[in-house]
Amino acid sequence: MHFLMMMTGLSLAWLVRLRWADAPGLWAERWQRSLIVFLFSPLLLVITAIAILWMGPAGQMVLRWEGWLSYGLAIGFLIISSVLGLKLTWEGFCTLQTIRQNPVIDVNGSAARLLNLSTPYSARVGFWSPELVVSQGLIDTLDADHLEAVLVHEQAHATYHDTFWFFWLGWIRRATLWLPQTEALWQELLMLRELRADRIAAQQVDPLVLAESLLMVVSAPLVQADMQPEICAAFSWAISRDRLMERIDVLLAPEASNALNWWSFSWLLLACLPLVIIPFHAG
Template sequence: MTHLIMLLLALTFAWGIRQTATIPTGGWSDRWHRTLGWFLFSPLLLCNTALALAYMGPCLHMALWWEGWGSYAIAISFLAAAIVLGLSLTIEAQRSLHQVRRYPQLEMHGKTTRLIEISTPYVAQIGFWQPELVVSQGLLQSLDSAHLEVVLVHEQGHLHYRDTFWFFWLGWLRRLTAWLPQTEALWQELLILRELRADRWAAQHVDSLLLAEALLSVVSAPQIQPENFCASFSSAVVRNRLNERINALLEPESSSLGGQSWWLLLVLLPLIVIPFHS
């Protein structure tokens, strides 16, 4: 019965936490940590609970099958779905990266890029830990040298934070727990905060006004790559919240301390009980 209670408690807390989640306001740093916490808590709690139940195995002495094998089967099914989804996304990402590496290379402002022969202005980092920088012919035609340079510095910010790598895994959790409340709203918030973070990094190296002007020039560009492993300067979420990003560039806020990560202790509770299992 203990295993079934663990499963029900995890589902209840995961659903309840997401149901009460709110999109944070205030400074960038506080918004980033709070949004990331709201997004990660429920999936990590469910994953850790499933791992704990799978490790402990079914309770064979239970009178009713669903008290032992039932919770064990649910945990195994959840982990299997997570693995299959992760493999599927990895294969999809590898195919996309393989296609990108077929594009011709060129040097721009000291950076190696891949050139796509399309008329739409587009620039993005595509890949995993070491992504490929991709630009379109339309971007080269629509921006002068100064504006093109600041856009490339913005993309360097994504590389600095390894956004394509970390957002691949965040995207995996998003797909895995899409049935939880507010998953998509929190995901969209993380995407815009990712762009704001890259903007902040770029503004430390180039003129923020030039970056704002470049953003206005290419904001109509469609998102032509899957967002799980792509950090695009003009993604759909940027078009929807353009004013917010422009204002952040023109009126940068002062730095603030990062948020607390005490909630990580709570999501580890299912694993902590394993040694006490008999």
């Protein structure tokens, strides 16, 4: 029974991912759709593993070794996921400590860590309260208006604590890279994160200036390769030409504003169904 339960959960998790497709739509619709699909499969697998651990290896099994096999697989999955989370946390703190070795300067009234790089680059790096990081190249390349547009974009990341929430999403990504479309969903969520920051910034500065700033710092992904996307939200996030044009198009032709439908996230409760089986388990 336990092994069948595990295979059912794995099959459903796999099927949900296979049915996802990157479809056009308003920001809120895409965010809800992508986030739900990204979270559902890992949550289902974790809940299934916890349910199996709760029930233990004993019970009515078709094969004698079935209980211990499913029990061992559940423990292994949870341990590996925990180790990956600890590894990501350690890497994040190491990155943050490295960033904090750079001097603090005042940039248009904002405290920022200065990187001694000639490439234009800016980012928020950290967890709940991320550090603002700018390069000397950014300061030398952009004038006051374009620099202000970049800073407002980065402040939007800090306002929504994007680095904190994407740290947890990044943990899920690392633990479930073997699931279908994990990387595609991750890239979509990164893109939607940048679109939200662009939209917020465009309410405070000229969208055309912000679009020009983006084009002026497109070389920055060469720097970002050394940064973890889980704890780093960079203005010049490494994107394909199509993604870059999408950001610019949204800035120059803003979409209609629409609110998140929080009830849609109730679909995630279906991932908790394995817990319903626990009271009916016969040890």
